Structures are given as C-alpha cells and as structure tokens.
Amino acid sequence: MALKNLWEQERQERLQITAERRQQVNQWKQLTQQELQLQADLLHQELSSYVTSLHNNRKLQQQQFQQEIVERQLEILQIKTDVCQRQQEYRQQRAAKAQALFQDLQNFRAILHKSVWGDVYDGLCLRSHGQAVSPTPAKKEKLVATVPKLAISRSAIKATGFRPTVNTMTRKVPVLNADTVKSKVQQYIQQAQGATLIEIEEVIGLSRVQTIDILRSLIKQGILEQRDRQYFIRQQTIS
Incomplete structure (x- = not known):
C-alpha cells in the first residue's frame, strides 16, 4: 500500500506539473498572438499610410508634369510664331533686295548696251521690229x-x-x-x-x-x- 500511495502521489504531482506547463504554454501562445496581431495592425497601418502618400505624390507630380507640358507647348508655339514672322521678314527683305538688284542690273545692261552699241544697236533693233530707222547723223x-x-x-x-x-x-x-x-x-x-x-x-x-x-x-x-x-x-x- 505504501508503494501504491507513493506512486499515486508522484502521479498527481506529474499531472499538476503538466497542467501548469500547458497553462504556461497557452498563455505564451496568447501573448505571442496578441503581439503578432498588434505588429500586423501597425504594419498594415504604416503600409496604408505609405500607399496613400505615394498616391498623393503621384497625383501631384502628374499635375506638375501636365502643367510643364502645357508651358512647353506654349513656348514651342511662341517660338514657331517668332520663326514664321522672321521668315516672312526675311522673305520680304530678300524680295526687296532682289528687286533692287534686278533694277540695278537692268540699268547697268542699258548703260552697257548704250556704250557698246550706240546708234548701231538702236538701228538694228528698230529694223528687226519693222520700225523706221532713225536718220543717219551728218x-x-x-x-x-x-x-x-x-x-x-x-x-x-x-x-x-x-x-x-x-x-x-x-x-x-x-x-x-x-x-x-x-x-x-x-x-x-x-x-x-x-x-x-x-x-x-x-x-x-x-x-x-x-x-x-x-x-x-x-x-x-x-x-x-x-x-x-x-x-x-x-x-x-x-x-
């Protein structure tokens, strides 16, 4: 009987130790789960804030880019307008210079023909057109x-x-x-x-x-x- 009582006593002690350890493990699991959930909530909140910040920054950059594109388009349009105006001015200047040069060449040609041909050139021109030749000088x-x-x-x-x-x-x-x-x-x-x-x-x-x-x-x-x-x-x- 003494051995049986001793074994029963030791068995009760072992069961009590096992129950205590099981309780400790369950408590540790609960604490760990709570900590993990808290960390997950914090991480999710941080990620949400970061995503929101990125989205806002992206919208802001997109607006800035669109504004810069509009400004560049206006600058390009202004440059094109200036270039067209300058081209028109250059065309007018070239046309005026060409007209003046053509007039100078016409005058020079007339002077050159007069100095080279004289009355002979005038007489030949009149004869070729069927007109009367001017009288011969005395x-x-x-x-x-x-x-x-x-x-x-x-x-x-x-x-x-x-x-x-x-x-x-x-x-x-x-x-x-x-x-x-x-x-x-x-x-x-x-x-x-x-x-x-x-x-x-x-x-x-x-x-x-x-x-x-x-x-x-x-x-x-x-x-x-x-x-x-x-x-x-x-x-x-x-x-």
Whole structure:
C-alpha cells in the first residue's frame, strides 16, 4: 500500500506539473498572438499610410508634369510664331533686295548696251521690229580699217599669224551706220571668198559683239551662210 500511495502521489504531482506547463504554454501562445496581431495592425497601418502618400505624390507630380507640358507647348508655339514672322521678314527683305538688284542690273545692261552699241544697236533693233530707222547723223567717224585693208585675202592674214592683242569683247569702237557696216562685211567676205569671225572683226574694226550681231543679221536675211566656222556669200545672192 505504501508503494501504491507513493506512486499515486508522484502521479498527481506529474499531472499538476503538466497542467501548469500547458497553462504556461497557452498563455505564451496568447501573448505571442496578441503581439503578432498588434505588429500586423501597425504594419498594415504604416503600409496604408505609405500607399496613400505615394498616391498623393503621384497625383501631384502628374499635375506638375501636365502643367510643364502645357508651358512647353506654349513656348514651342511662341517660338514657331517668332520663326514664321522672321521668315516672312526675311522673305520680304530678300524680295526687296532682289528687286533692287534686278533694277540695278537692268540699268547697268542699258548703260552697257548704250556704250557698246550706240546708234548701231538702236538701228538694228528698230529694223528687226519693222520700225523706221532713225536718220543717219551728218557727221560719221571714219572706219578704223581703210579701203586697202578690204582687199587683204584670208590666206595673207593666216600667213602673218595675226592675233588680236586686246580683248575684242570690251574694246571701244567707233559708232557706225548699220547698213554701211553690213555692206563692208559683205564686200570683204565676197573678196576673200570666205572669212572667219576673227578675220572679219580685225579687218572691219568691230568689236566681237557687234561682229556676231551683224553676221547673225546677214544670215537671217539669207545673204551669208556658215560652214566650218567660216562665213560665205550664198550662191543665190552672188548670182
């Protein structure tokens, strides 16, 4: 009986210790769950505040970006307007300068033609348009080339190797009557049985521009013909 009572007593003690430990574990579990729940609530609150703050900041930044975009668009529109105005001003300035330059060139061309051609150019222009030629002035300057020079043959000129020593396009020549010059050119070509532009220019004493214009006029009239850079009298004209 003594052993049984001792075992029963020890058993009761063990059950009591187990119950106490179970109670302690349950208390610890409750405390731990409460702490975890409290921490979870705090964390959830912090996350909610952070998300709300981010959302507000995003809205604020979006509004700022939209405002900056509107300002940039206004600046771009202003720049485009300024560029268009400047382009219009530059176009007007260029047009005015071009008009002034064109007028200056027209005046210079008229002065140049007057200084080069003189009355011969006016007479040829009037004749080409079917108008009456102005009367020949009473006083005429003598030709640079004399009558004996008209009899010089083309072979003699080539043998001497003559070349012009001045620029025949810009040298000054005496003002001659158009019909007289044409007659002398035709007479020289007929005597030389053909002549080049340089030969006619040197013998008659004309400038390059005057010589070309007179030869072109004679070709249009059917008096001359051009072959291999030489000018000849048409056979029909001779006959």
